[in-house]
Amino acid sequence: MGLLGVMVAHPEEVYPLVKLKLAMDRVRRQIPPEPHWAFSYSMLQKVSRSFALVIQQLRPELRNAVCVFYLVLRALDTVEDDTSIPSDIKLPILQNFYRHIYDLEWRFSCGTKDYKVLMDKFDLVSIAFLELDKSYQEAIEDITKRMGAGMTKFICKEVETTDDYDEYCHYVAGLVGLGLSKLFYASGSEKLKPDNLSNSMGLFLQKTNIIRDYLEDINEIPKSRMFWPRQIWSKYADKLEDFKYAENSTKAVQCLNDLVTNALMHAEDCLQYMSDLKDQSIFQFCAIPQVMAIGTLALCYNNVEVFRGVVKMRRGLTAKVINQTNTMADVYGAFYEFSSMLKSKIDHNDPNAKVTHQRVDAIQNVCKSSGLLNKSGFHVHESKNNCTSLLIVVLLLVAILLTFVHPKWLNF
Template identity: 55%
Template sequence: MFAAASATSAVQFQFRGGGRPLSTTIPRKKHNHSLVSSRLKLPDSLPCILRYPDELYSMVRLKLALTVSEKQIPAEPPHWRFCYSTLYKMDGSHLIIQQIDEDVRDAFCIYALVLRALDTIEDDSTIATEVKVPILQTFHRRIRDGNFHFSNGAKYYKALMENFHHVTTAFLELDCRFQEVIEDITMKMGAGMAKFICKEINTIDDYDEYCHYPVGLCMIGASKMYSVSRGKSLASEDLSNAMGLFFQKVDTIKDYPDDINMMPNPRMLWPRQIWGKYVDKLEDLKNEDNSAKALLCLNEMVTNALTHVEDSLKYLSTLPDPAIFRGIAIFKVIEFGTLALCYNNIEVFRSGVGLRPGLAAKIFYNTSSMSDVYEAVHDFSFILESKISDNNPNDKVTRSLIDTIKKCCRSSLTSNQRKSYII
């Protein structure tokens, strides 16, 4: 949910002037489950400020919220200061965590950092397979080891790995029931990551299984964490997993340039069952000569991700905690909007695609209920639908899925008088 090991790389709020109406080109780190970036920058282009003045207000408001949030990081004891300040530096999920009730807040903070550390190891292509796999498989046991540290990653990730003893100290202060959930999810996630270090993603079933490990499990674990403190789950495991698969698949699609150009070895995360219809090698999709085939492949990948949207909306509708609902709902809207922008967009294979930072900031403040989610998803559905062409071999399936999503949204809205802030 709030962990970097989950694949949601929502928008980094670093505005880049100009660009398309709804999107901006943004470099991103794999598996960065970032809601907002603490490095938010205001638009530095006057034309953009004039074009989207209401978004500028949201960005300024969010920047101020980040400043206030930083001041709420505990000064003592040092291990808790390290944990919360590290989470703050990495992304904006701390804004959501700080709104959660105190009896579970610390547990979610440590849950996020442990899974982020696990992901930092899995994501580092410079670590030899024979070294990486055993670490992933046993990482759940290292959480209690105050002497464990590992020098990898960059910037805040490197600091996390080299000072992991602070996380261990904080972890050992949690209720033992939280500890058990964190260890169990870390064990399963590490084992799954290790499996796909050595296994190619050939079929769609492989793809679903891969997506389950970094994000589906994270969402299931979040529900179990909530159950420890409230005596009831956030949602069923099936719906939690569906939300996780949706998040991971959007991330996998939009991170194609980063993954395929990763050194020393590219990450091959798209299933051969899909890309093998269009090219001989996954990296061939980035060649300009294959642009037409690349778009057909991309659109099939987006269509596959759309199969999880209806269940992910059901998941959101069951969440009983307002703070947790809002955090996941914001991710959901941003990721669905990004998926709509990715459809039939060749920039996915070039420099990447993402929502305008100002629009993402606006979503952050305008998403507080299921009605808000339905309205935004409904709007983005129209954007995606407008890009479907009749010569696409999957156009009927894509249209059918979009129709189902729009009907789901319309049937759940209480009024026909909708006020759109997306279009």
């Protein structure tokens, strides 16, 4: 939906959308001059626009460390994800990847599109890595080593049980949470957070992605890579790919709801982790993705479209999340509103309805007991008042004027 469409359907999202567009333009212009840092930050924008935006919340030294950390793990993930690489070649690379980040001569061509460019020019990431403070290097090396070992384990192992599911998500995302906590601590800005809370921060995001990406993962060429645990999906189908077909929609949605309910168990830990952050820039860096995750789960819950295409938050709502997530009160407000949206979709005939209600109630009780809900500036739905209408008219005129200079702008 272009900007004009947003103005008509969701006028309250226009201002955040314009603000986000300007912020993204600033990010694109803020590329460091040094070749290795220019490559790192431009590559970050290509492989994750959203992460490239939220990382700008951080102070320069920590931002550089997090940028390199992300690219190193993205490169490691590219090796793991490339199903065309034979296991006898892939396994040693995963196991030794933590050593390769010190080697300016090492590179391995794999992946596609921007990910292939990242791998082909990985030496530039290594140069950036070697410029980081030793404490940052040690944290990145440790997590890369542990993640590579975990990925190796699951190359030859299916995700059978919910314990397997948690273990896999720990290796590919929970360790990211632990690593970020180490980087925050190394920067001197935060106390070192408990591992269980750091792990939950990663698991909440990873499980959301695994749930949302069913169709993309099941259709992957040359072969699918699926991480929905058999212990859950086998209750609803004989084969995981059965959920793609319309005749299995009822069971598919029940399985989906089961997995969303499973993901919700991490929300309370995430709220506790974020409530203990002291640095404002680190808080916003952590909070925005978590709010996006609870919003995505609310959209996916009881939604058969997960099996038909891509379900994600519209850009205007994403812009609102970024614009309105400024304090812990805002986070409580967002979690409360999105969990209310999810709660309204619970079908009492769903096999997991009772447990889902319990998980949502637990999240909402944490939000209410904080005493901060009335201070939240976060609202999924806005009332349309005269001031808002006037703002929309002004922005519409600005948008129309901009089309004379940049005709493609309205397609953002």
